[in-house]
Amino acid sequence: METPATPVTTSSVGIRYGLLLGLVSVIFSFLQLTFIEDPETPLRWLSVIILIGGIVLAHKHFKQQNQGFMAYGQGLAIGTIVSAVSGIIGGVFTYIYFTFIDPSYMARVMELTRSRMEEKGMPDAQIDQAMAWSEKFTTGPISMIFPILGALLMGFLISLVVSAFTKNSRPEFE
Template identity: 50%
Template sequence: METSTAAPVTTTSAGLRYGLLTGLVSIIFTFILLATGQEGNGGLASIAFVILIVGIVLAHRAFKSANKGYMSYGQGLGIGVLVGGINGILTTVFNYVYRAFIDPDMAARTMDQMRAKLEAAGSMSEAQIEQVVNTSMKYSTGAIGLAIGIVGGFFVGLVFSLVIAAITKNAKPEFE
């Protein structure tokens, strides 16, 4: 008689699996935005948050189904932070590679778009606009941009998970 022992689904395994899947979907979505020239479209870009939320919910569902329907708030929070962090790492590295090697002129176009929007608003002087654009360029490219993107991924995962875990949790009864 053979017994099959499947590896138990832990918070780490669920977070990693769904973080990788969510990151892959986010990269594909980001590439579509970049390829169609829609990277500045805030409405479409907000779909990235929907992708992350769906990834966290699916990770919670998978964890609960492998654990007899139970998941504590802390487990849900941990899974969500891991999904957000892995997603953030993958999409940040993809964006860096895309901007550095595939389309190196993209950063300049983005800064030109920012400059045009700030000039159209008319609430800043030319010197202030130049300072904002230079600061944005400094913090959105290179090692600083990578670090901010990765930390931001974990932070966004935390913020979304605080709410999602409260909704999807199903704590195991204490006296069972």
């Protein structure tokens, strides 16, 4: 005797794939922070591709569990939850990395940024002001908030587009 399959919900799929995506993102971020000196490398855009892939896989799983159907709103909810969960994991990792693993990382990045501003010919007063503002947003617990908000916003925008392609609405008169 077969037990009926429990239908999956958008939140269960979103959390599951958010945790998986968060793990992959942490590994990618750790490798990038450890081995690449310049944070302005084009490889940083690979994280967006990883996010898109995670959302597409979550949509695919949801559709497989729901007879191939997924409404646009469900896809948007799944993508937003995936990005929120992975963003929280990424934000916590970022805080831990900058605070405990490599506390001098941000100082190196700030120095690199300062030298780039000087090369562009910016006045010293303007550079000092920019460095002061940057330091406020990249130290302490606030350094955890911006990756979370950034991942949530980016994931929502990506989900708006991806959901339009992956949706398969259930027919109304079925």
